[in-house]
Amino acid sequence: MNLDFTPEQDAFRAEIREWLAQNLPSRLADKVRTSKHLTKQDMEEWHAALHSRGWLANHWPVEHGGPGWGAVEKFIFEDECAMAHAPRIVPFGVSMLGPVLLKFGSEQQKSHYLPRILDGTDWWCQGYSEPGAGSDLASLKTTAVKDGDDYIVNGQKTWTTLGQHADWIFCLVRTAKEGKPQEGISFLLIDMKTPGIEVRPIYLLDGDHEVNEVWFTDVRVPAANLVGVENSGWTIAKYLLTYERTGIAGVGFSTSALAELKSVIAKTEKADDPLFAARVARVEIALENMKTTNMRVLAAAAGGAAPGAESSLLKIKGTEIRQEINALFMAAMGPQAQPFIPEALDEGYNGPRIGPEGAAWAAKDYFNNRKLSIFGGSNEIQKNIVSKAMLGF
Amino acid sequence: MDFSPTDDRRMLGDTLDRFLAERYYHPTRMKIAGSDAGWSREMWTQMAELGLIGALFTEDQGGFGGAGADIALIFERLGRALVVEPFIGALAAAALTQDQRDEVIVGTLVSIFAHSEAGVSVDPARLNATVTDGKLTGTKVAVANAEAADIFVVSAMQDGTSALFAVAATDAQLTPYPLMDGGRGADIRFDNAAATRLDMPVADLLDTTLLALSAEALGLMERCKDATVEYLKTRRQFGVPLSKFQALQHRAVDMVTEIEQTRSSVINAGHHLGTAKGAKYAAAAKYTAAVTGKLVAQEAIQLHGGIAMTWEYDIAHAAKRLTMIGQIMGDEDTHLMRFVAL
Known part of the structure; x- marks a missing residue:
């Protein structure tokens, strides 16, 4: 040890x-x-x-x-x-599609797409969630029907992060309706410039345009863009999701956010509030523990053990800690968390600065990071995973 | 960075596991814990022969372990088995002379750490016990295994600062009683008792004790969690095992998540023991163990239902010990504020 x-x-x-x-x-x-x-x-x-x-x-x-x-x-x-x-x-090309192509892609797909991810030629986005398929991802309805050497894709994806910048989207599509829902899913690469694709912004509760809806109407996709075997997309989807959860503990983010929090409260009424100090100490202890929990999972992975349900534990605890730091940061701003001036967060903003440093983003970050316990498999889904994989329920 | 135990520690752990499984199973433990003495000298002697006490000390101290990881490994297992013998007291032998420590290691001398006072759970600066002209006067409360002691290691103020003192058990007046979590304890009155000042700072012995208690709590948590998971799988209601109900699944997962965090806090405290950060991480571990201990004890009882409310059921006793650890040597609030101040 x-x-x-x-x-x-x-x-x-x-x-x-x-x-x-x-x-x-x-x-x-x-x-x-x-x-x-x-x-x-x-x-x-x-x-x-x-x-x-x-x-x-x-x-x-x-x-x-x-x-x-x-x-x-x-x-x-x-x-x-x-x-x-x-x-x-930005994880979609480098951390998500890359590992998928390396494991499931053809040689041609690897040699074509991987270098373009590295040099920035292609910006990728993720077409997983649908309005009716969130946690229950396998119930997705976007269809891909074979037509000669092409698939014809119809349906709608949502929560497509940074899709407004994307050149390509990797999609889970339904290619069979028989059998279990998981068995009729395929993994398809689609050029965002193809006729029939429309990207519509979704504005989040903090006013930001971070995610989108992507609509597909009779979109023609070459069958060569299929990754792996038709109807085997669920295996790929699950593989990708475990990758999505690596690093999800966010230890580095929490450490720097906690340091930022401490420097900010020194200038506020919270500086000599013992109850607030106790709240900060609680999250600091949780983070110190989390760092070691994270290391233990990493050490096991380095020793050859597969990262399994432990990554779900890291996700649950890591996101709770990050959200609590956001909550404390906002609390430290008191009433000055209220002004809502999104343009103050744009480069080159020359308007008045309202409140102390941090006031401009404290509430925005607090609300934006509620997403942490929802995306990548909600924390409730993570508990289902742990329950099954670690406890044998 | 390496989280696997050394071969020596693995062997020690295996030996201890085997001994506790064979010799300290639950009915035996209940018999010992409910006995007039509240502990078993015979068991203590066997444990000493196995080297369990020696493993708490470094080679310089006449032992063959003594690192934070050794202490954590042993106490986690002692906790899991609800051992009532005076291991916490044995840790205090680190402050005694080599001759005395040698005797503690072989089990012929029992040392007990007498620290908490009425209204002073942990903070040495608040102690009321005082030493003047080599005589110690004061009252210590709820000292586990006090009747077993041959020698007390007592914290007290001398010339305005706290220090540790050795006092012979014959110089102490005990008011003994059984403890909620098994075994016996006592309030101890020292009245101008002859006291020998020891070199070890109170804070150092506290850190070791806090690490040991946190590790003991961890072992108890694992036992409570394992039993609860097993029970949820076997107990059937509405025609299905309880483990099929999501509300219960998620509560069991919450136990696991927090127990893993507690394990990390114990690893941290063990790693930093004896360093400049030792006190801070010991406080963090005791805080974490107290909070998680309360959660796990309550959830173990709740998820079991009525059966865990009975004296017959072992988890009830594990839950009591786990809860009481949260109370002693400073509770979660105390250690949270210590963490802030340290």
């Missing part, structure tokens, strides 16, 4: 930190730290910087452009990036 990192891992951390200090533009770090809106160009700029260093697709195999890191190195990298307020890596 040893909680310390090895000297090699410490050196690795130092290397990451040094590189971030040199290469993470302070303009971007400041935007992230102060919850400003990131533009498509901001995200692409950061992807390009990471790609130039070979760290963008850091869980891919070396032959496809990955750096050959283990679970611990990936954790250290994510931790340092979060602490440095780096923009998060």
Whole structure:
């Protein structure tokens, strides 16, 4: 039993930190730290910087452009990036489709799509959820009907994050209606420029345009864009979802958010409020525990154990902690959390600053991050998973 | 970073598991806990022979373990088996002389840590017991296994600061009683008792004790959780096992989630024991163990239903011990505020 990192891992951390200090533009770090809106160009700029260093697709195999890191190195990298307020890596191409193609894609698909993910040619989005298929994803109704060498796709996807920027969408579609719902699903890659696709924005409760509806009307998709075997998409979907949950503990995000919280409360009436101090201490202890829980799962993964239901535990606890830090940050702002000035979070805003630093985004982040316990499989679904996989219920 | 136990620790754990399974199963434990003495000297001697007491001390201290991870490993198992013998007291031998410690390690001398006072659960700065001219005067409360003691390690104020003192058991006046969670304890009156000042700071012994109690609580939580999960699978109502009801499934998962967090807090406290951060992580562990302990004890009883309300059922006793650990050496609020201050 040893909680310390090895000297090699410490050196690795130092290397990451040094590189971030040199290469993470302070303009971007400041935007992230102060919850400003990131533009498509901001995200692409950061992807390009990471790609130039070979760290963008850091869980891919070396032959496809990955750096050959283990679970611990990936954790250290994510931790340092979060602490440095780096923009998060947009996951849809790099972290979701990439692993799927590596495991299930044809050689042709790998050699065509993977380099385009790395160099930023293609921006991907995720076509999973539908209005009638959320937690019960297998009940999805978007159809793909074979017509010669094509599929004809009809239906509607929703909660499509950053779909407004996307060149391509990977979709779960129904290719068979017989048998169990899970058995008639396929995994299809669709060019967003294809006629019949319409993207409509969904404005979230904080006013942001982060997610979309994507409508498909007689959209013609080459059958060559099928990943894996027809009607085997559910296996791929589940594989992708376990990837979506890696790193979901958000330890780095919580650590930097907690540091930010502490620096903010020093200037408020909460500074000498023992009840508030106790609330902060509770979440700090939970986070310290969480860090070690996360390490234990990572160490098991590094030892060859499959990341299973433990990632569900990490998701539940990690998101509870992040949401509580958001709640405390908002509480620290008191009534000054009220002003709603979204444009103050745009680059180049020259209007008046209302309230202390943090007031502009405290409530927005609080409400926006309610999503954490809903997406990636709601926390209730995670409990179902743990109940089945760990407790044998 | 490595979370697997060393071979030595694995063997120690296996030995302890085997011993407790064979020799300390529940009816035996209940007999010992309800006996006039409230502990078993015979059992204590066997445990000493197995090396369980020696494993609590470093080689420099005459033992063969003594790291935070050793203490956590042993106390987790002792907790799981609801052992009532004076292991917490044995930890206090770290403050005694080598000759005394050698005797504690072989089981012939029983040391007991007498710390809490009426209104002072943990904070050494608030102690009322005082030493003047080598004589200790004061009252300690709810000291487990006090009647078993040959020697007390007592915290008291001297010249305005707290310190540890050795006092012979013959110089103490005991008001003994049975404890809610099994075994016996006592209030102890020291009246100008001859006291030898010890070098170890009170805070150091407290950190070790808090780690041990947290690990003991962890073992109890695992036992409560395992029994609850098993019960939910076997108990049938409305024609199905209780484990088919989602409301109950999610509550069991909440227990698991918080127990894993507690395990992490114990690992943290064990890792940092004896370092500058030791006190902070020990406070965090005791806080976590108290909060989770209360949750797990309550949920174990609730999810079992009536059966866990009976004296006959072992989980009832595990739940009581788990709950009482939350009360002693500072509760969750106390340790939360210590965490803030440290």
